[in-house]
Amino acid sequence: GAGVSQSPRYKVAKRGQDVALRCDPISGHVSLFWYQQALGQGPEFLTYFQNEAQLDKSGLPSDRFFAERPEGSVSTLKIQRTQQEDSAVYLCASSPRDKNYGYTFGSGTRLTVV
Amino acid sequence: TQLLEQSPQFLSIQEGENLTVYCNSSSVFSSLQWYRQEPGEGPVLLVTVVTGGEVKKLKRLTFQFGDARKDSSLHITAAQPGDTGLYLCAGVTVGDYKLSFGAGTTVTVRA
Numbered sequence: 349g350a351g352v353s354q355s356p357r358y359k360v361a362k363r364g365q366d367v368a369l370r371c372d373p374i375s376g377h378v379s380l381f382w383y384q385q386a387l388g389q390g391p392e393f394l395t396y397f398q399n400e401a402q403l404d405k406s407g408l409p410s411d412r413f414f415a416e417r418p419e420g421s422v423s424t425l426k427i428q429r430t431q432q433e434d435s436a437v438y439l440c441a442s443s444p445r446d447k448n449y450g451y452t453f454g455s456g457t458r459l460t461v462v
Numbered sequence: 463t464q465l466l467e468q469s470p471q472f473l474s475i476q477e478g479e480n481l482t483v484y485c486n487s488s489s490v491f492s493s494l495q496w497y498r499q500e501p502g503e504g505p506v507l508l509v510t511v512v513t514g515g516e517v518k519k520l521k522r523l524t525f526q527f528g529d530a531r532k533d534s535s536l537h538i539t540a541a542q543p544g545d546t547g548l549y550l551c552a553g554v555t556v557g558d559y560k561l562s563f564g565a566g567t568t569v570t571v572r573a
Contacts, residue, residue, distance in 0.1 A: 352504070381560065381561070383563075388565075388566075388568075389565055389566070390464075390466075390468075390550050390552075390563030390564050390565045390566050391505070391550075391563050392563070393560050393561070393562065396559070396560055404559075404560065439504050439505075441504075441561075450495060450507035450510050451495075451507065451561065452507070453497075453504030453505050453506070454504050455502070455503050455504050456503075456504050458502075
């Protein structure tokens with residue numbers, strides 16, 4: 349596609365519910381990143397994929413967070429047993445190659461846990 | 463502790479005025495990027511700088527990368543209301559691959 353697509357745009361979850369956030373990167377982009385952005389803050393790194401390999405998951409806040417990219421294209425970020433502190437905007441970004449290339453971000457998914 | 467410190471946090475100016483946003487760190491970066499983010503949208507890349515001392519211009523926006531590759535600035539000349547947004551600097555430190563972001567500067571340009 350022309351850009352990075354994320355769905356849903358908005359998600360309201362009851363505390364304890366599991367959620368799945370989807371990211372469709374730009375076709376052919378090798379690198380895919382997930383970031384978490386709290387209100388009024390810059391994005392914080394969560395995890396990184398190079399094709400289907402998850403090379404870094406050091407930013408995932410807890411073992412309730414899980415990400416996958418099984419075929420090297422679409423990625424899903426799953427949060428189990430959501431807590432109020434999980435409320436944030438989750439951004440996905442893709443890049444054609446390596447670290448010196450600009451990333452294209454999706455519009456994000458705003459998750460609100462009530 | 464934030465890897466990249468941005469200042470000021472908020473900036474409100476009148477249309478036609480100039481403004482400068484700063485991004486500082488004690489770390490050395492292999493590349494540094496500036497993004498603009500509008501409410502409800504993801505960050506949009508404005509520029510990437512990779513060489514110490516590099517200056518890039520994008521219409522009324524001038525970006526500078528420090529000689530030591532630890533800091534950067536964004537200068538907007540004759541700001542317009544359309545320049546309103548959250549400006550984020552982000553960098554990749556030497557030997558790393560992921561972007562680390564500053565907390566952002568919220569710029570408001572009043573008509």
